[in-house]
Amino acid sequence: MTPKNLEDLYVHQLRDLYSAETLIIDALPRMAKKASNPQLRKAFEMHLEETKQQKERLDQIFSRMDISPKGQTCKAMKGLIAEAEDFIDEAKKLFGSDSPSAVLDAGLIAEAQRVEHYEISAYGTVATYAETLGLHSDHQLLSATIAEEKKTDSMLSDLAKTMVNPAAVTA
Numbered sequence: 001m002t003p004k005n006l007e008d009l010y011v012h013q014l015r016d017l018y019s020a021e022t023l024i025i026d027a028l029p030r031m032a033k034k035a036s037n038p039q040l041r042k043a044f045e046m047h048l049e050e051t052k053q054q055k056e057r058l059d060q061i062f063s064r065m066d067i068s069p070k071g072q073t074c075k076a077m078k079g080l081i082a083e084a085e086d087f088i089d090e091a092k093k094l095f096g097s098d099s100p101s102a103v104l105d106a107g108l109i110a111e112a113q114r115v116e117h118y119e120i121s122a123y124g125t126v127a128t129y130a131e132t133l134g135l136h137s138d139h140q141l142l143s144a145t146i147a148e149e150k151k152t153d154s155m156l157s158d159l160a161k162t163m164v165n166p167a168a169v170t171a
């Protein structure tokens with residue numbers, strides 16, 4: 001479908017995000033399983049629950065518009081997740097199958113932050129569209145999600161700076 005106006009583009013961008021969140025819900029449990037730092041694991045598990053809520057918020061927006069959230073694939077998120085999976089596979093070769101390491105954790109944070117930044121950018125765009133279109137309740141829902149993505153991003157930065165990266169220096 002070629003978007004003809006801002007509302008069409010809004011739907012297009014929301015479907016991309018719906019696909020992205022669906023892919024993340026699938027990937028986060030695997031990332032949590034690979035994290036050896038307990039706080040990192042917990043951060044991934046917590047964000048998995050938030051991500052399910054975020055998908056629920058998008059569902060609310062789509063049901064108000066009475067249209068399907070499906071029909072699009074976020075190729076960028078597929079690519080980011082593929083990179084994360086590749087990294088996990090490579091790390092297994094480097095460090096052995098059952099040697100959890102701070103380097104692996106640092107790499108997981110690097111991949112996860114790419115995901116959060118994509119989301120912060122994309123949700124920022126749709127929140128701005130919602131504002132222009134006068135969709136106040138959508139704007140509120142999307143802003144709640146942006147706050148969670150930003151909080152997750154800064155939590156990952158803190159974990160990296162205070163624990164994981166220093167531990168990886170001499171891992």
Ligand code: FE
Nearest residue numbers: 021051054119
């Ligand atoms: Fe999300």
Ligand code: FE
Nearest residue numbers: 016074075076
């Ligand atoms: Fe996308």
Ligand code: FE
Nearest residue numbers: 116119149152
């Ligand atoms: Fe997120």
